[in-house]
């Protein structure tokens with residue numbers, strides 16, 4: 371049982387939690403994630419650790435309310451307990467001094483991108499961060515990104531904040547302007563697919579952090595499998611980061627949508 375120390379709303383559907391987890395806070399590195407369960411028979415949700423505080427013994431998680439399980443988690447308040455929290459899981463991000471690193475995050479993918487931005491900056495890279503959202507109220511962690519980046523570019527679909535346009539427009543603007551040695555992208559599968567297609571044209575090595583369905587988180591169940599370079603990989607133990615130019619994003623998207631109808635039914639039941 372892990373106590374919720376702080377809860378804040380980034381938007382009506384995106385919640386920030388600071389959760390007591392001293393051992394995970396000490397052990398975690400950029401790229402690591404946890405599996406969270408609400409209720410004894412609850413579904414397990416993978417969430418990347420956005421930040422940690424070893425003095426307080428806490429980790430920060432950002433949750434988007436998309437289905438019943440995330441809705442149950444978002445309904446918890448400060449002082450409540452999360453039934454199960456397991457981690458840190460996955461492989462840590464490979465951090466080195468590449469030169470110029472372009473970090474591109476969309477939606478709540480910006481949360482897992484934050485520790486990567488921090489680590490890339492700490493390693494001595496020039497970090498250009500692009501944050502993309504549908505509109506102004508969905509742009510998150512801007513201040514924290516500013517503190518760890520040489521430049522932050524905001525893109526909104528409707529133009530209510532930053533520049534109007536999708537993430538690839540912001541990326542291409544940078545790629546046309548200067549040399550980029552590494553790109554890291556986190557966000558919806560379709561977004562990462564198009565980021566990868568674009569950076570491939572410019573021969574920029576690209577890492578994508580994948581967020582698939584997960585059950586055990588230890589490489590046993592196969593729920594998180596993806597195809598990378600024609601081979602089956604498990605996101606929970608082989609990832610979550612992979613060479614974006616090798617990931618079969620269409621297959622990943624199809625697998626992510628397999629339970630849509632059941633999820634919708636469950637959500638309707640939960641709301642009634």
Ligand code: FES
Pocket residue numbers: 583584585586587588589590591592593594595604605606607
């Ligand atoms: Fe079961 Fe990855 S979550 S194999």
